[in-house]
Amino acid sequence: MPKPRLVTYDGDTIPVGGSAFLDGNFPVTVTNIRPPYDDEDTGALGIRFEWGATETVDPVRLRAYIAL
Numbered sequence: 001m002p003k004p005r006l007v008t009y010d011g012d013t014i015p016v017g018g019s020a021f022l023d024g025n026f027p028v029t030v031t032n033i034r035p036p037y038d039d040e041d042t043g044a045l046g047i048r049f050e051w052g053a054t055e056t057v058d059p060v061r062l063r064a065y066i067a068l
Contacts, residue, residue: 004035006045008064020062022047028062035066042066 006014014020014030022028031054032046043066048054059065 002068004033004043005067006030006033006059006062006064007067008062014062014064020047020064022049022057022061024063030062033066035068 006018006020008014008020016030016033018030020028020030026049028047028049030045031048034044034046036043042058042060044056045059045062045066046054046056047062
């Protein structure tokens with residue numbers, strides 16, 4: 001199975017460990033990419049805020065999608 005990639009709507013790739021903006025405002029680091037299970041699932045991302053808190057979010061919140 002190919003390794004999942006996080007691709008922004010502008011076409012840039014965000015690697016695990018790369019930086020992005022959550023909801024366009026909050027800088028976060030991508031810590032994990034979970035690929036979609038099927039055509040109706042968008043997958044999920046593990047993120048870490050600069051103050052250390054972690055969260056699992058939909059890739060749309062980073063204005064991105066998961067490509068296989």
